[in-house]
Amino acid sequence: MPYSIGYTGRMNYLESLNEMQKEAVLHTEGPLLVVAGAGTGKTKTLTHRIIHLIKKGTDPRSILAITFTNKAAKEMRERVIAMLGTDDHIPTMSTFHSLGVRILRDHHTKIGVNKYFNILDSQDKGTLIKQAMRIQDINPKEWEPRKIASTISRAKSNEETAETYTANKNPLTSIVKIVWPEYERLKREEQSLDFDDLLSETYFLLKKHPEILAQYQSRWQYVHVDEYQDTNTIQYKLVRLLVDQHKNICAVGDGDQNIYSWRGADMKNILNFEKDFPGAKVVLLETNYRSTQIILEAAHEIIKKNNERIDKKLVTDNQEGKEIALYEAFSAHQEASWIATQVKKYIDEGTEPKDIAVLFRTNFQSRILEEAFLRKALPYQVVGVKFFSRKEVKDVMSYLKAAFNNDSLSDVKRIINEPKRGLGKVAVAKIFAGRISDLPKKQLESYQKFSELLDDIYQFALTHTPSDTIRHIVKATGLEKKLGEGTDEDKERLENMKELVTYATKYDDLENAYDIFFEEVALLSDQDSLGSNRKDSNTVKLMTIHSSKGLEFKYVFVSGLEQGLFPSQRDDALTKHEQEEERRLCYVAFTRAKEMLHLSYAKLRTIYGQERINVPSEFVRDLSSHLVVEAGENYDDDEGAVETFYLDF
DNA sequence: GGGTAGTATATTTTT
């Protein structure tokens, strides 16, 4: 056994699996689909299957596992390493996007970008779209750049390109047809790719170059895809290409947890699996190991109302459990206070903060919850606070990226006048038009100094670690001095830059530290960002339901269960399909809970400074009364009362 | 070129 590890050949890692799970694990050759409801051990089965392949003697490097988030990939990696007891020669475990980056970096010449191509975040993307619109004389006021961006994005994940895209009756599509090619041109000029390119360019690369495809096909003999129900067309096609020769694909998913159709995820992929891969073995898992009977019954009452689904059985040997607590708050403020009070009670009773999560439909809801947690001095972490999209952090990253890649215009533009160097709009335009000699003497000097600074950073980086270099940037640019002498806000910005130094130390000992650092920062989902690798990760997690996918917590609070907020509705009435997706989202939310679920809603909520009166969510009304108990009837929110009092004047 | 005050406009959800 070339890769046998530690203990004997006895297959003790199989002992923790049930019969159906074992069947899936032992079926190693040919297509395999595991479809099952929440908490039935799909991810666990997938992880064990990887271990099994390795223990059988498969070269770990020939195994590929694709997960939905970087965090999920990281967790799987850790679990596999722990079970194997070694971390050399481990399988490739990553998201579709980081897989794309790796493949594209290896073959960057084929797609005409340099090795350090930049990955645009949604902000940069918006800027570029607006720029393209201006060039094409389209008014960004008249046509929303965001809508154009998301149309392009959807089209790309549907295998379309700027050339193949055709406009339809919707006037927006004609605008897209004009803007898209310009956007592509600008993007290329900047040596950048957007998120969707990471998938589509990879797909087109492999399709166009059979010799490159063959190389990856033979490298990865066993391919695994988690959360298969949320794959989009291009991801699906990419998978088909990769497994085309050996058909060793193991897909795992749950149609009821398809919650990303708004960005192209297509449930058809999982429904058609047996057609796509003839002879596929299908394993159904029916035993839930996560939640109490009451929680599962509630989740089923929600999901059974959907029509676009196949009814699944879900049973558990777990206890019946406590009834679901339902709290009707007068205001959003009071709702947050109540949640914080319950959380505090749990922590005081000895519950670990990290075993508790508060979920919500939209990001802005986190704010008021956060305030309540601060008042009660509870340890919490908002998953999804985008540390890396803060201006000051992006600025420092841009210095570093520009030092490595002088062509990265978006980075250079960001920092050429930050801190102020007397190079404004006009001067910058001259510089990028190549008319440097037209600059007045003072600005020319300023520009030369800036170039030298980038060069100095690059030279420094060659002999120092990422964290040292970032520290150097903060100093050498003068940002440290400027911000250190500034307002409290400036000082906080400086703190964030230092936080970035701390974060970067993670990469200091790696080979190709800078490559990996750039890639990871660009692809970081808000799942990980900061904290997850710090000592203070034992905190209550506040996050959207979308980001809670795949996770589990002992105690879960689902807040803001108000008609219009969850299910979410903006201008037009929801289509049938959208209604069902909201329902699936609710199913995901409920099934995160292991022991106890808490639901709450506020009759009054302020959105954009406008007070709104709410009706309880239909999801609350769907639950049978024997599952639910009204909570907090005597709950007295003193802080809230004070505020209400003053509000009257 | 740089700063500021006034306005308009948005929040689903994310890799």
Place this chain on the structure above:
DNA sequence: TATACTACCC
């Protein structure tokens, strides 16, 4: 409410 953008002045 909070940010993004613009117009205008120094």
